[in-house]
Amino acid sequence: xxxxxxxxAKALQLILAILAAFFAIYPVWxxxxxxxxxxxxxxxxxxxxxxxxxxxxxxxxxxxxxxQPFLTWMKNSLTVAALTTxxxxxxxxxxxxxxxxxxxxxxxxxxxxxLAIQSFPGVLxxxxxxxxLTAVGGYGKIWGLILAYTVGTLIFTTMNLKGYFDTIxxxxxxxxxxxxxxxxxxxxxxxxxLARPALAVTALFAFMGGWGEYVLASVLIPAPETRKxxxxxxxxxxxxxxxxxxxxxxxxxMIIIPVLIIFLYLQRYLEGGLTxxxxxx
Numbered sequence: 001x002x003x004x005x006x007x008x009a010k011a012l013q014l015i016l017a018i019l020a021a022f023f024a025i026y027p028v029w030x031x032x033x034x035x036x037x038x039x040x041x042x043x044x045x046x047x048x049x050x051x052x053x054x055x056x057x058x059x060x061x062x063x064x065x066x067x068q069p070f071l072t073w074m075k076n077s078l079t080v081a082a083l084t085t086x087x088x089x090x091x092x093x094x095x096x097x098x099x100x101x102x103x104x105x106x107x108x109x110x111x112x113x114x115l116a117i118q119s120f121p122g123v124l125x126x127x128x129x130x131x132x133l134t135a136v137g138g139y140g141k142i143w144g145l146i147l148a149y150t151v152g153t154l155i156f157t158t159m160n161l162k163g164y165f166d167t168i169x170x171x172x173x174x175x176x177x178x179x180x181x182x183x184x185x186x187x188x189x190x191x192x193x194l195a196r197p198a199l200a201v202t203a204l205f206a207f208m209g210g211w212g213e214y215v216l217a218s219v220l221i222p223a224p225e226t227r228k229x230x231x232x233x234x235x236x237x238x239x240x241x242x243x244x245x246x247x248x249x250x251x252x253x254m255i256i257i258p259v260l261i262i263f264l265y266l267q268r269y270l271e272g273g274l275t276x277x278x279x280x281x
Contacts, residue, residue, distance in 0.1 A: 053179065079142060095162075099158070101165070116154065140222060160205075218235070
């Protein structure tokens with residue numbers, strides 16, 4: 001009886017896992033299929049065409065690559081995402097290490113302030129951010145958008161890295177200092193290499209935040225078309241008369257590719273337990 005109950009439970013778990021995988025994968029597969037149906041078609045009434053590429057055309061990809069400034073939009077998104085990632089890593093690593101290792105006046109209040117800012121709805125900060133960027137001359141410019149993304153992402157990245165630095169035994173840094181390393185050297189040579197998994201997660205999060213964000217980009221860079229990011233440009237392809245679903249789908253497929261490449265590259269660093277056994281006893 002117990003074996004039958006366990007077998008039934010495993011069968012139900014397997015069915016639920018298959019259904020969950022289907023609901024997770026099919027939307028992406030649907031977009032890939034839609035990108036090959038032409039520039040104006042999204043759905044097909046052919047049952048087989050809902051799941052298999054019965055007919056395929058590269059028309060939408062050709063239009064996006066050669067008739068639309070899609071490569072310029074991709075370059076803008078890549079520039080924004082890459083520089084946001086670099087800025088977040090450069091600032092967040094030092095700030096997180098300071099909050100983790102140093103004891104200074106206002107440290108506890110700073111952590112509480114970080115949590116309070118993180119809980120604040122980001123949409124409500126659109127107008128103040130636009131006003132600040134206008135005051136410093138960054139409104140409508142790529143560097144202004146990078147600054148807004150960096151500031152908005154720093155809270156999460158700093159707290160994430162701070163939590164990981166807390167798990168690294170301080171004995172490793174103290175041993176390095178006994179051997180002659182200073183605080184900066186112990187940070188660069190000991191803490192940062194051990195924090196590679198957290199750095200990979202932080203870099204991926206910062207890149208995706210700058211790559212796929214729409215609201216800030218649509219408000220802070222209203223014009224011209226050559227300065228728009230890929231997400232904003234894709235949305236504005238639509239008009240009141242016709243919606244080019246095929247172009248949307250083809251653009252979405254091509255937008256996924258850089259994120260997939262970044263994820264596959266960073267996947268080898270997404271591992272835990274680098275410090276296990278680092279300190280004995």
